[in-house]
Amino acid sequence: MQIILPALVLAVLGFVLGLLINYVAKVFYVEEDPAIEEVVDLLPRYNCGACGHPGCKEMAIALLENQNKPADCKPIKKDQIPVIQAYLDNYYKNKKAKEN
16 A cells, blocks of 8 residues: 555656646747748758758758748758749748738
């Protein structure tokens, strides 16, 4: 009986803290632009930092904010640059249409 009570207390504590973490995750959820993941999928995903950003996700954000060009990614294949640029052009066009 001496070992059951501490195990039961830990189980209940773990369950309650799990519920609390779930609640906090829903309250503080931040929705991201789905275009970020789409651009990351178009990049080589080496996370090398050769572009000056810590990883491909940050490079994708910079591309979507028009702060960088696809050619700034050093390990990217040359045939992938026009694909990314076409995606970005379409993104900018749709963004302007939504603003108006």
